Each structure stands twice: as C-alpha cells, then as structure tokens.
Amino acid sequence: MRVLVTGGAGYIGNFIVEELLSGGHQVRVLDSFLFGSDALAPFETHEALDICEGDIRHIDDLSYAMEDVDAVIHMAGIVGDPACSVNEQATQAVNVEATKALVEVCKMHDIGRLIFASTCSVYGASTLSELNEGSHLNPLSLYAESKKESEDIILRSTQDRYTAATDITPTILRMGTIFGWSRRMRFDLVVNLLTAKAVLEDDIPVYGGEQYRPLVHVHDAARAFVAVLEAPQEKVDQQIFNVGDNDLNYPIKEVGRIIEENVEGAEVRFVEHKEDNRTYQVDFTKINHIIGWEAQQDITDGVKEIQEWIEEADITEYESDQYRNSTYPYL
Known part of the structure; x- marks a missing residue:
C-alpha cells in the first residue's frame, strides 16, 4: 500500500513510518519539520520512503503529497493543551481548518483510507468507571475541542457515500496518554x-x-495505526477506537x-x-476484539x-x- 503520513517526523509519527516500512508499504511523509527531521534519519535513504517538507494548511502541499497515494494517516497538528493555548488562532487553523482541507483533497485524489489521530482527552472529566467509544464527550481544553471538531468533520464528510461522492474509509483513533522514548x-x-x-x-x-x-507506549500507539490500516475495510469503516490498555x-x-x-x-x-x-478511565476492549491489537509494553x-x-x-x-x-x- 502507498501511505501518506502527515507529521511523520513527530513523536509517534516516526515509529509509524518505521512500522510501515517494515511491513513492506511505500511511505510518503509530509511534515513542516518544526522540530527537525532527525527522527527520520535511520530511514531517509530507504528506497520505499519519500520525504516531503510542507504545511498541512497549504492545499498545494497536501495535493502534491497525495499523488498516487492509497491511504492517509493524519498525525500532523498542534498537540497538547499547553501548545494549543499558546495561539488559539493557529490551533484552529492547524487542527481544524486544515482537517477540512485534507478531507477535500482526499476526495479529489480518491484516497481509500483515512486514519485520524485523536485523543482520549475528548472525554474530559468523568465520574464513570470506564469510558468507551460511545460515551459522552466533555472536552475541557482547546486541544480536546479541536480534536472533537476534527472527528466530526471527518465522519460527517464521509458518512454518506451518495451525497459526499467519496469512497473514503475513515477511522478515528483516540490515543491514551502516550509515554516512552522516541x-x-x-x-x-x-x-x-x-x-x-x-x-x-x-x-x-x-x-x-x-x-x-x-496510558499507552508510543511504539504500541504506532502499531495501532498500522493494524487499523491493514485491517479489513468492513471492520474499520466509520469506526472510532480507543487506543490503550485496560x-x-x-x-x-x-x-x-x-x-x-x-x-x-x-x-x-x-x-x-x-x-x-x-x-478519566477508558475502556479499550473494542480495538482488541475487532482489530486484535493489544499493548505490548x-x-x-x-x-x-x-x-x-x-x-x-x-x-x-x-x-x-x-x-x-x-x-x-x-x-
């Protein structure tokens, strides 16, 4: 499969690239390299890797990166509550408006799969013992709210095959709190x-x-994205999965x-x-039962x-x- 990873030089993204290459996929990375490109150094000469510097807010960059691509794993964005609070306007542009543009460009390029990195922070504060994918969302920060908005954009834009004129299979992965070396x-x-x-x-x-x-280890999180990408379409279409371990x-x-x-x-x-x-405590049963993924670390x-x-x-x-x-x- 030919896969575009936005934010592929990031904390989780570089492990996703590694997993994809190990699995025999062709990989393209679109990243602004705000934090540099060192995370991709071990793979930069790999014949199956194409590295593009660009900004997800720019339609031209998105369109170029999606040429001849089968699937998109959308990791790029402003991540975390403190980072999003620095510049609310930038957060809206990068985390929400760019998602709208990305979906439209996916339609133009007949992208088959779109996997979006969301967060368990969308659950906010809850007195429930364990929250599952159908639980009420209560985002308490701009970061969590921007992820909730992006989830809605992706699912709403692709759910009606007839009016949306798209065959995109979208999947939302809500990440637990990541940890580990990267x-x-x-x-x-x-x-x-x-x-x-x-x-x-x-x-x-x-x-x-x-x-x-x-909590979930960064390498396990990366494995989850690849597991969903390689899963049968009917198991992941329009689905939301919490990613972590009970x-x-x-x-x-x-x-x-x-x-x-x-x-x-x-x-x-x-x-x-x-x-x-x-x-909040989160239930991770769904991804284990449907995809067969489970944490290893x-x-x-x-x-x-x-x-x-x-x-x-x-x-x-x-x-x-x-x-x-x-x-x-x-x-």
Missing part, C-alpha cells in the same frame, strides 16, 4: 517528565495524584510510585495543588528506556525547547 523525544508528557525529574533530580513531584490517565489506567500517584521503584534514589513528593482537573518499560537514553546521551536539559511542544511558535 527519536523525537518529548518531556511534556506525564510519564516522560516525571522520569526525567527522577533521573536528573531524584524528585518525582505529583500534583494531586488521584486523577486517572489511560491494565494501564492509572492514577497519577501510582505512576509516581512505579517510577520511584525503578529509579534508584528518586522519591515521590506529593503536591496538594493541581491545575489539571481531567480524570508497560510503564516500567518506558521508564527504563528513558532512563537509559538520558544517561547514555548525557541529557541534562529536559526542559529544553526541543523537548516541549508548547515552546514553539505556531504561526
């Missing part, structure tokens, strides 16, 4: 950040602690304790004040690989701009 590393994610603090400062500050997060729904305080157990000398420090009131795996990388690469500035989405101007 070639385009991020330390603005809870497990990654607390691990860095534990390794470099012997300190694991947990704000609140009772709020739940559904055993990885953790309160933040437990995340802190797991990191404490795995990083010698580090100690959890509980802080009463908390700014993020989101708390847990928090301990992520903590160990991050610690090893920090020590081997002699990382000291985990708060550096290159590791945080919110420090970059999205113009």
Whole structure:
C-alpha cells in the first residue's frame, strides 16, 4: 500500500513510518519539520520512503503529497493543551481548518483510507468507571475541542457515500496518554517528565495524584495505526477506537510510585495543588476484539528506556525547547 503520513517526523509519527516500512508499504511523509527531521534519519535513504517538507494548511502541499497515494494517516497538528493555548488562532487553523482541507483533497485524489489521530482527552472529566467509544464527550481544553471538531468533520464528510461522492474509509483513533522514548523525544508528557525529574533530580513531584490517565507506549500507539490500516475495510469503516490498555489506567500517584521503584534514589513528593482537573478511565476492549491489537509494553518499560537514553546521551536539559511542544511558535 502507498501511505501518506502527515507529521511523520513527530513523536509517534516516526515509529509509524518505521512500522510501515517494515511491513513492506511505500511511505510518503509530509511534515513542516518544526522540530527537525532527525527522527527520520535511520530511514531517509530507504528506497520505499519519500520525504516531503510542507504545511498541512497549504492545499498545494497536501495535493502534491497525495499523488498516487492509497491511504492517509493524519498525525500532523498542534498537540497538547499547553501548545494549543499558546495561539488559539493557529490551533484552529492547524487542527481544524486544515482537517477540512485534507478531507477535500482526499476526495479529489480518491484516497481509500483515512486514519485520524485523536485523543482520549475528548472525554474530559468523568465520574464513570470506564469510558468507551460511545460515551459522552466533555472536552475541557482547546486541544480536546479541536480534536472533537476534527472527528466530526471527518465522519460527517464521509458518512454518506451518495451525497459526499467519496469512497473514503475513515477511522478515528483516540490515543491514551502516550509515554516512552522516541527519536523525537518529548518531556511534556506525564510519564516522560516525571522520569526525567527522577533521573536528573531524584524528585518525582505529583500534583494531586488521584486523577486517572489511560496510558499507552508510543511504539504500541504506532502499531495501532498500522493494524487499523491493514485491517479489513468492513471492520474499520466509520469506526472510532480507543487506543490503550485496560491494565494501564492509572492514577497519577501510582505512576509516581512505579517510577520511584525503578529509579534508584528518586522519591515521590506529593503536591496538594493541581491545575489539571481531567480524570478519566477508558475502556479499550473494542480495538482488541475487532482489530486484535493489544499493548505490548508497560510503564516500567518506558521508564527504563528513558532512563537509559538520558544517561547514555548525557541529557541534562529536559526542559529544553526541543523537548516541549508548547515552546514553539505556531504561526
């Protein structure tokens, strides 16, 4: 299959590219390379990889990238609550308006599959024990709202084969909170950040602690996109899947304790004040039963690989701009 990955040099995107190439697919990446292209360095000479620098807000870039493509995995966007709050107008343009344009260009190029990266943050705060794909959405941030809007755009634009004049098979993947080492590393994610603090400062500050997060390793997340791409059309058409593991729904305080157990000398420090009131536990049964995908790595795996990388690469500035989405101007 010939697959376009928007944001293919990103935190998850570079692993999706790797998985696709390993599976024998032809891959094209469209990325603005705001954080550089180093994440694609191991594959840049691969004969099945075509790398395009461009902006998903530009129709010409989208159209060029979709030439002779069978499927699109749409990862590009402004990711995370802090990053989206930096420039609300840019967030609307990149996360919502560009999605509208992307769908229309997909129609023009007769794209067969469209897989969209959404987030479990669309569930917001909930008192339900476990949220599934049919649960009420309660986005509490601009980021989550922009993802909800994009989901609606994609499903509404493709659901009626007769009026939409398209044969696109759309699938929405709602990601749990990602963790783990990546070639385009991020330390603005809870497990990654607390691990860095534990390794470099012997300190694991947990704000609140009772709020739940559904977690998933970055490599497992990438595997989910490829599993959906390769699944029979009838199983994924117009479907929404939560991506994560039922055993990885953790309160933040437990995340802190797991990191404490795995990083010698580090100690959890509980802080009463908390700014993020989101708390939700998510059910991931659907993707396991329908697609056969399941997570392979847990928090301990992520903590160990991050610690090893920090020590081997002699990382000291985990708060550096290159590791945080919110420090970059999205113009």
